[in-house]
Amino acid sequence: MTLDALAHLLAARARVRLATLPTPLDDAARLRDALGGRTRCPRILVKRDDLTGLGLGGNKARKLEFLMGAALAERATTVITTGAVQSNHARMTAAAASRCGLGCDLVLTTTAPSPPLEGNLLLDHLFGARVHLVPAVDPMLAVGHDEAIVAGIADAHRVQGGRPYVIPVGGSSATGALGYVAGTLELAGQLDALGVVPRRVYYASGSRGTQAGLTLGAHLVDAPYELYGVAVSGGEPEKIERARRAAADAADLLGDGSSVSGARFFTDQGFIGDGYGLPTAACVEALRLVARTEALVLDLTYTAKAMAALVAHVGSGELTPDDTVVFLHTGGAPATLTTPAAAALAAGAGWQKL
Protein backbone atom coordinates (compact mmCIF):
# COMPACT_ATOMS: atom_id res chain seq x y z
CA MET A 1 0.00 0.00 0.00
CA THR A 2 1.07 3.62 -0.39
CA LEU A 3 2.51 5.63 2.50
CA ASP A 4 -0.59 7.83 2.43
CA ALA A 5 -2.90 4.82 2.71
CA LEU A 6 -0.97 3.53 5.73
CA ALA A 7 -0.99 7.00 7.32
CA HIS A 8 -4.76 7.01 6.89
CA LEU A 9 -5.14 3.64 8.67
CA LEU A 10 -2.87 4.74 11.53
CA ALA A 11 -4.77 7.99 11.98
CA ALA A 12 -7.84 6.01 13.08
CA ARG A 13 -6.04 4.61 16.16
CA ALA A 14 -6.09 6.28 19.59
CA ARG A 15 -2.75 8.02 20.08
CA VAL A 16 -1.22 10.51 22.49
CA ARG A 17 1.58 12.68 21.14
CA LEU A 18 4.53 11.98 23.43
CA ALA A 19 7.52 11.86 21.10
CA THR A 20 9.29 14.61 19.21
CA LEU A 21 8.90 13.42 15.63
CA PRO A 22 10.28 12.96 13.07
CA THR A 23 13.59 11.93 14.56
CA PRO A 24 16.63 12.84 12.44
CA LEU A 25 18.16 10.46 9.91
CA ASP A 26 21.84 11.40 9.99
CA ASP A 27 24.89 10.38 7.99
CA ALA A 28 27.56 8.84 10.22
CA ALA A 29 30.46 9.93 8.03
CA ARG A 30 33.17 9.78 10.70
CA LEU A 31 32.09 6.30 11.74
CA ARG A 32 32.29 5.29 8.08
CA ASP A 33 35.82 6.73 7.88
CA ALA A 34 36.84 4.85 11.03
CA LEU A 35 35.56 1.61 9.51
CA GLY A 36 37.67 1.94 6.35
CA GLY A 37 36.06 4.83 4.48
CA ARG A 38 34.29 4.82 1.12
CA THR A 39 36.43 2.03 -0.30
CA ARG A 40 35.62 -0.48 2.46
CA CYS A 41 32.56 0.60 4.38
CA PRO A 42 28.94 1.23 3.36
CA ARG A 43 27.24 4.57 3.87
CA ILE A 44 25.79 4.46 7.38
CA LEU A 45 22.65 6.43 8.21
CA VAL A 46 21.60 6.63 11.85
CA LYS A 47 17.90 6.92 12.62
CA ARG A 48 17.98 8.87 15.87
CA ASP A 49 15.18 7.30 17.86
CA ASP A 50 17.33 7.95 20.91
CA LEU A 51 16.06 11.51 20.37
CA THR A 52 12.33 10.81 20.68
CA GLY A 53 12.46 13.12 23.66
CA LEU A 54 10.10 11.48 26.13
CA GLY A 55 11.88 11.08 29.49
CA LEU A 56 15.35 11.12 27.83
CA GLY A 57 14.22 9.31 24.70
CA GLY A 58 14.33 5.89 23.07
CA ASN A 59 12.22 3.55 20.96
CA LYS A 60 9.50 3.03 23.57
CA ALA A 61 8.14 6.54 23.02
CA ARG A 62 6.72 5.37 19.70
CA LYS A 63 4.98 2.38 21.28
CA LEU A 64 3.78 4.41 24.25
CA GLU A 65 1.99 6.91 22.02
CA PHE A 66 -0.45 4.13 21.09
CA LEU A 67 -0.38 2.31 24.45
CA MET A 68 -1.19 5.46 26.41
CA GLY A 69 -3.79 6.32 23.77
CA ALA A 70 -5.46 2.97 24.50
CA ALA A 71 -5.09 3.43 28.28
CA LEU A 72 -6.72 6.87 28.17
CA ALA A 73 -9.48 5.58 25.86
CA GLU A 74 -10.23 2.97 28.55
CA ARG A 75 -10.22 5.74 31.18
CA ALA A 76 -7.32 4.11 33.04
CA THR A 77 -6.11 5.77 36.21
CA THR A 78 -2.79 3.98 36.40
CA VAL A 79 -0.46 1.90 34.23
CA ILE A 80 1.50 -1.13 35.37
CA THR A 81 4.45 -2.64 33.55
CA THR A 82 7.48 -4.88 34.07
CA GLY A 83 11.11 -5.10 33.05
CA ALA A 84 14.66 -5.54 34.26
CA VAL A 85 15.90 -3.11 36.89
CA GLN A 86 17.58 -0.90 34.26
CA SER A 87 14.68 -1.20 31.82
CA ASN A 88 14.39 1.69 29.39
CA HIS A 89 10.82 0.67 28.73
CA ALA A 90 9.94 0.98 32.42
CA ARG A 91 11.60 4.41 32.63
CA MET A 92 9.76 5.67 29.56
CA THR A 93 6.46 4.25 30.78
CA ALA A 94 6.96 6.18 34.01
CA ALA A 95 7.68 9.29 31.93
CA ALA A 96 4.59 8.75 29.77
CA ALA A 97 2.41 8.26 32.86
CA SER A 98 3.79 11.49 34.29
CA ARG A 99 2.96 13.34 31.05
CA CYS A 100 -0.56 11.87 30.94
CA GLY A 101 -1.31 12.40 34.63
CA LEU A 102 -1.67 8.68 35.39
CA GLY A 103 -0.19 6.63 38.21
CA CYS A 104 2.55 4.13 37.39
CA ASP A 105 3.63 0.88 39.04
CA LEU A 106 6.84 -0.78 37.83
CA VAL A 107 7.67 -4.40 38.67
CA LEU A 108 11.41 -4.68 38.07
CA THR A 109 13.58 -7.80 38.21
CA THR A 110 17.01 -7.59 39.78
CA THR A 111 19.87 -9.91 40.66
CA ALA A 112 21.11 -7.53 43.39
CA PRO A 113 19.04 -7.26 46.59
CA SER A 114 19.31 -3.46 46.65
CA PRO A 115 20.43 -2.17 43.25
CA PRO A 116 22.02 1.29 43.16
CA LEU A 117 19.69 4.20 42.55
CA GLU A 118 21.18 5.27 39.22
CA GLY A 119 20.44 5.36 35.50
CA ASN A 120 16.91 4.28 34.58
CA LEU A 121 16.02 3.26 38.15
CA LEU A 122 16.78 6.77 39.40
CA LEU A 123 14.62 8.24 36.63
CA ASP A 124 11.76 5.82 37.45
CA HIS A 125 11.61 7.34 40.92
CA LEU A 126 12.07 10.85 39.59
CA PHE A 127 9.10 10.45 37.25
CA GLY A 128 6.98 9.41 40.23
CA ALA A 129 6.60 5.66 39.63
CA ARG A 130 6.04 3.17 42.43
CA VAL A 131 8.86 0.64 42.07
CA HIS A 132 8.47 -3.02 43.14
CA LEU A 133 11.73 -5.01 42.99
CA VAL A 134 11.59 -8.80 42.45
CA PRO A 135 14.42 -11.33 42.03
CA ALA A 136 15.40 -12.24 38.44
CA VAL A 137 15.32 -15.97 37.73
CA ASP A 138 16.95 -16.38 34.32
CA PRO A 139 19.63 -13.85 33.35
CA MET A 140 19.71 -15.25 29.78
CA LEU A 141 16.06 -14.40 29.21
CA ALA A 142 15.73 -11.41 31.56
CA VAL A 143 12.51 -12.60 33.17
CA GLY A 144 11.13 -12.94 36.66
CA HIS A 145 7.94 -14.47 38.02
CA ASP A 146 6.18 -11.17 37.80
CA GLU A 147 2.74 -12.01 36.38
CA ALA A 148 1.22 -12.83 39.76
CA ILE A 149 2.73 -9.67 41.25
CA VAL A 150 1.30 -7.54 38.43
CA ALA A 151 -2.12 -9.16 38.91
CA GLY A 152 -1.94 -8.45 42.65
CA ILE A 153 -1.08 -4.79 42.08
CA ALA A 154 -3.89 -4.46 39.51
CA ASP A 155 -6.37 -6.01 41.97
CA ALA A 156 -5.25 -3.65 44.73
CA HIS A 157 -5.95 -0.67 42.45
CA ARG A 158 -9.40 -2.02 41.56
CA VAL A 159 -10.27 -2.51 45.23
CA GLN A 160 -9.52 1.19 45.72
CA GLY A 161 -11.70 2.16 42.75
CA GLY A 162 -8.81 2.61 40.31
CA ARG A 163 -8.67 1.42 36.70
CA PRO A 164 -5.30 -0.22 35.99
CA TYR A 165 -4.00 -0.68 32.44
CA VAL A 166 -1.34 -3.38 32.18
CA ILE A 167 1.37 -2.83 29.58
CA PRO A 168 3.27 -6.05 28.74
CA VAL A 169 7.04 -6.24 29.06
CA GLY A 170 8.71 -3.96 26.53
CA GLY A 171 5.33 -2.53 25.51
CA SER A 172 5.36 -5.35 22.99
CA SER A 173 1.65 -5.88 22.38
CA ALA A 174 -0.16 -5.39 19.08
CA THR A 175 -1.06 -1.86 20.18
CA GLY A 176 2.57 -1.11 21.04
CA ALA A 177 3.71 -2.55 17.71
CA LEU A 178 1.74 0.16 15.91
CA GLY A 179 4.50 2.55 17.07
CA TYR A 180 6.99 1.04 14.67
CA VAL A 181 4.44 0.72 11.89
CA ALA A 182 4.24 4.50 12.22
CA GLY A 183 8.04 4.60 12.60
CA THR A 184 8.39 2.74 9.29
CA LEU A 185 6.17 5.29 7.61
CA GLU A 186 8.41 8.06 8.91
CA LEU A 187 11.62 6.30 7.85
CA ALA A 188 10.24 5.44 4.39
CA GLY A 189 9.33 9.09 3.82
CA GLN A 190 12.82 10.24 4.85
CA LEU A 191 14.52 7.66 2.62
CA ASP A 192 12.32 8.71 -0.30
CA ALA A 193 13.23 12.35 0.28
CA LEU A 194 16.94 11.46 0.31
CA GLY A 195 16.56 9.20 -2.72
CA VAL A 196 18.28 6.38 -0.83
CA VAL A 197 17.50 2.66 -0.95
CA PRO A 198 19.26 1.01 1.98
CA ARG A 199 20.19 -2.64 1.88
CA ARG A 200 19.60 -3.26 5.57
CA VAL A 201 18.15 -1.69 8.69
CA TYR A 202 20.06 -2.84 11.77
CA TYR A 203 18.33 -2.69 15.13
CA ALA A 204 18.46 -4.31 18.58
CA SER A 205 15.70 -6.81 19.27
CA GLY A 206 14.53 -7.70 22.78
CA SER A 207 10.88 -8.23 23.63
CA ARG A 208 10.00 -7.95 19.91
CA GLY A 209 7.47 -5.14 19.73
CA THR A 210 9.91 -3.16 17.64
CA GLN A 211 10.43 -6.16 15.38
CA ALA A 212 6.68 -6.73 15.05
CA GLY A 213 6.05 -3.10 14.08
CA LEU A 214 9.04 -2.76 11.76
CA THR A 215 8.26 -6.05 10.02
CA LEU A 216 4.56 -5.30 9.59
CA GLY A 217 5.32 -1.75 8.45
CA ALA A 218 7.93 -2.90 5.92
CA HIS A 219 5.55 -5.61 4.68
CA LEU A 220 2.66 -3.16 4.24
CA VAL A 221 4.63 -0.55 2.28
CA ASP A 222 6.77 -3.15 0.48
CA ALA A 223 9.97 -1.59 1.82
CA PRO A 224 13.09 -2.41 -0.22
CA TYR A 225 15.42 -3.06 2.73
CA GLU A 226 16.14 -6.16 4.78
CA LEU A 227 15.33 -5.81 8.48
CA TYR A 228 18.36 -7.00 10.41
CA GLY A 229 17.28 -7.57 14.01
CA VAL A 230 20.13 -8.33 16.39
CA ALA A 231 18.85 -10.41 19.30
CA VAL A 232 19.99 -9.29 22.77
CA SER A 233 18.56 -12.25 24.72
CA GLY A 234 17.72 -15.91 24.13
CA GLY A 235 14.42 -17.78 23.73
CA GLU A 236 14.23 -17.28 19.98
CA PRO A 237 11.51 -19.68 18.77
CA GLU A 238 9.00 -18.37 21.30
CA LYS A 239 10.00 -14.75 20.67
CA ILE A 240 9.66 -15.01 16.89
CA GLU A 241 6.18 -16.44 17.48
CA ARG A 242 5.43 -13.52 19.80
CA ALA A 243 6.57 -11.04 17.13
CA ARG A 244 4.51 -12.78 14.45
CA ARG A 245 1.41 -12.76 16.67
CA ALA A 246 1.85 -9.09 17.64
CA ALA A 247 2.30 -8.13 13.97
CA ALA A 248 -0.77 -10.13 12.88
CA ASP A 249 -2.87 -8.60 15.66
CA ALA A 250 -1.55 -5.12 14.84
CA ALA A 251 -2.59 -5.65 11.20
CA ASP A 252 -6.07 -6.54 12.50
CA LEU A 253 -6.14 -3.37 14.62
CA LEU A 254 -5.39 -1.37 11.49
CA GLY A 255 -8.30 -3.09 9.80
CA ASP A 256 -6.07 -3.72 6.85
CA GLY A 257 -7.02 -7.35 6.47
CA SER A 258 -3.67 -8.20 4.93
CA SER A 259 -1.84 -11.25 6.21
CA VAL A 260 1.69 -11.19 7.60
CA SER A 261 2.27 -14.78 6.52
CA GLY A 262 4.56 -13.61 3.71
CA ALA A 263 6.63 -11.42 6.03
CA ARG A 264 10.07 -12.56 7.12
CA PHE A 265 10.68 -12.42 10.88
CA PHE A 266 14.42 -12.65 11.40
CA THR A 267 16.97 -11.98 14.11
CA ASP A 268 20.66 -12.79 14.30
CA GLN A 269 21.48 -14.75 17.48
CA GLY A 270 25.23 -14.34 17.12
CA PHE A 271 25.79 -11.21 19.22
CA ILE A 272 24.02 -12.05 22.51
CA GLY A 273 27.18 -13.25 24.29
CA ASP A 274 26.54 -14.74 27.72
CA GLY A 275 23.04 -13.33 28.05
CA TYR A 276 20.75 -10.36 28.46
CA GLY A 277 22.55 -7.31 29.78
CA LEU A 278 25.95 -9.03 29.84
CA PRO A 279 28.37 -7.02 27.72
CA THR A 280 30.56 -8.64 25.07
CA ALA A 281 34.03 -7.34 24.17
CA ALA A 282 32.69 -6.43 20.71
CA CYS A 283 29.82 -4.39 22.08
CA VAL A 284 32.08 -2.51 24.51
CA GLU A 285 34.31 -1.68 21.55
CA ALA A 286 31.36 -0.66 19.36
CA LEU A 287 30.01 1.66 22.06
CA ARG A 288 33.39 3.36 22.43
CA LEU A 289 33.87 3.65 18.67
CA VAL A 290 30.59 5.45 17.94
CA ALA A 291 31.05 7.71 20.97
CA ARG A 292 34.44 8.84 19.69
CA THR A 293 33.45 9.25 16.07
CA GLU A 294 29.84 10.46 16.21
CA ALA A 295 29.22 11.45 19.86
CA LEU A 296 26.41 8.89 19.94
CA VAL A 297 25.72 7.22 23.27
CA LEU A 298 24.78 3.55 22.92
CA ASP A 299 24.03 1.10 25.73
CA LEU A 300 25.66 -2.24 26.46
CA THR A 301 22.39 -4.21 26.68
CA TYR A 302 20.78 -3.31 23.35
CA THR A 303 22.18 -0.82 20.90
CA ALA A 304 25.89 -1.63 21.28
CA LYS A 305 25.17 -5.29 20.47
CA ALA A 306 23.34 -4.20 17.30
CA MET A 307 26.23 -1.90 16.39
CA ALA A 308 28.69 -4.75 17.04
CA ALA A 309 26.85 -6.73 14.36
CA LEU A 310 27.08 -3.87 11.86
CA VAL A 311 30.80 -3.39 12.57
CA ALA A 312 31.44 -7.14 12.22
CA HIS A 313 29.64 -7.20 8.87
CA VAL A 314 31.77 -4.34 7.56
CA GLY A 315 34.89 -6.19 8.70
CA SER A 316 33.87 -9.48 7.12
CA GLY A 317 32.94 -7.88 3.79
CA GLU A 318 29.31 -8.97 4.13
CA LEU A 319 28.46 -5.29 3.64
CA THR A 320 30.13 -3.56 0.68
CA PRO A 321 31.07 0.10 0.09
CA ASP A 322 28.25 0.37 -2.46
CA ASP A 323 25.66 -0.45 0.18
CA THR A 324 23.78 1.96 2.37
CA VAL A 325 22.65 0.72 5.77
CA VAL A 326 20.46 2.31 8.41
CA PHE A 327 21.29 1.87 12.07
CA LEU A 328 18.14 2.39 14.13
CA HIS A 329 19.40 3.92 17.37
CA THR A 330 16.75 2.79 19.82
CA GLY A 331 18.17 4.68 22.81
CA GLY A 332 19.27 3.27 26.15
CA ALA A 333 21.79 5.96 27.15
CA PRO A 334 20.55 6.17 30.80
CA ALA A 335 21.66 2.56 31.33
CA THR A 336 25.17 3.55 30.27
CA LEU A 337 25.26 6.04 33.14
CA THR A 338 25.42 3.27 35.75
CA THR A 339 28.19 1.71 37.81
CA PRO A 340 28.18 -1.71 36.06
CA ALA A 341 28.28 -0.10 32.60
CA ALA A 342 31.06 2.24 33.67
CA ALA A 343 33.05 -0.71 35.02
CA ALA A 344 32.64 -2.67 31.77
CA LEU A 345 33.66 0.36 29.70
CA ALA A 346 36.63 1.15 31.93
CA ALA A 347 37.85 -2.45 31.76
CA GLY A 348 37.41 -2.51 27.96
CA ALA A 349 39.29 0.75 27.56
CA GLY A 350 42.05 -0.08 30.02
CA TRP A 351 41.28 3.08 31.99
CA GLN A 352 43.17 3.32 35.25
CA LYS A 353 40.37 4.99 37.12
CA LEU A 354 36.78 5.89 36.43
Ligand SMILES: Cc1ncc(COP(=O)(O)O)c(C=O)c1O
Ligand atom coordinates in the same frame (compact mmCIF):
# COMPACT_ATOMS: atom_id res chain seq x y z
C1 LIG B 1 17.45 0.81 23.99
C2 LIG B 1 16.59 -0.31 23.53
N1 LIG B 1 16.80 -0.81 22.31
C3 LIG B 1 16.06 -1.84 21.83
C4 LIG B 1 15.08 -2.43 22.59
C5 LIG B 1 14.34 -3.59 22.03
O1 LIG B 1 13.04 -3.29 21.70
P1 LIG B 1 11.95 -4.45 21.78
O2 LIG B 1 11.78 -4.79 23.22
O3 LIG B 1 10.76 -3.85 21.16
O4 LIG B 1 12.47 -5.62 21.01
C6 LIG B 1 14.83 -1.93 23.88
C7 LIG B 1 13.80 -2.55 24.74
O5 LIG B 1 13.70 -2.33 25.90
C8 LIG B 1 15.60 -0.85 24.36
O6 LIG B 1 15.40 -0.34 25.59
